[in-house]
Amino acid sequence: MAATLLFKALDILQAPRIFEFVWHLLTSVSRLADDEINAANQVLGPNPERYAKVRVAEGRVLGLVFKINGSRAFTLFHTINLPGSGHHSRGNLDLLVHEMVHVSQFEKVGSVYIWQALRAQKAEGYSFGGWEQLSEDRRNGRRLSGYNREQQGQIAQDYYNQVLVPGLPADSPIRLAFQPFIDDLSTGGL
Ligand SMILES: [Zn+2]
Numbered sequence: 564m565a566a567t568l569l570f571k572a573l574d575i576l577q578a579p580r581i582f583e584f585v586w587h588l589l590t591s592v593s594r595l596a597d598d599e600i601n602a603a604n605q606v607l608g609p610n611p612e613r614y615a616k617v618r619v620a621e622g623r624v625l626g627l628v629f630k631i632n633g634s635r636a637f638t639l640f641h642t643i644n645l646p647g648s649g650h651h652s653r654g655n656l657d658l659l660v661h662e663m664v665h666v667s668q669f670e671k672v673g674s675v676y677i678w679q680a681l682r683a684q685k686a687e688g689y690s691f692g693g694w695e696q697l698s699e700d701r702r703n704g705r706r707l708s709g710y711n712r713e714q715q716g717q718i719a720q721d722y723y724n725q726v727l728v729p730g731l732p733a734d735s736p737i738r739l740a741f742q743p744f745i746d747d748l749s750t751g752g753l
Pocket of ligand 1: 661662665680712713716
């Protein structure tokens with residue numbers, strides 16, 4: 564609760580905007596490429612205004628950050644920070660989709676998503692139990708908003724890898740298990 568108020572205050576003071584202004588001076592930033600927008604479109608739905616605001620930051624001060632955190636991508640507000648190598652580096656579109664979910668969380672609830680994601684990493688983590696668990700959860704009335712901030716990202720990432728990449732047909736049980744949660748995502752239900 565205290566954290567929620569603190570982050571709300573930071574949002575009101577425009578802290579994310581100020582942080583990003585400085586951060587972009589310390590890193591190399593670029594806009595989303597066409598294939599990245601295309602991947603995001605297919606999972607999060609079309610949202611040209613959001614995708615135009617997103618920046619990918621790489622290199623410079625991030626070299627040190629990724630040395631410390633083991634080259635794990637992270638998203639701050641509208642800035643997706645990617646390491647120069649490894650499976651979180653640029654070109655891994657499934658990972659980009661995961662990070663775009665964090666952008667979407669920021670737009671929905673403000674910067675408190677950072678606190679919620681860090682708490683998720685320390686608690687249940689990223690695993691949501693796979694597609695069979697998703698089916699069962701949906702039958703029990705669970706929606707995307709019922710998962711933690713990292714599980715939400717992972718559901719989107721796994722949908723990209725397990726449904727879109729192999730091009731599963733519309734009646735595939737795996738696609739059908741993911742679909743209602745992907746629909747929640749594209750309609751802002753997170
Ligand atoms: Zn994440």
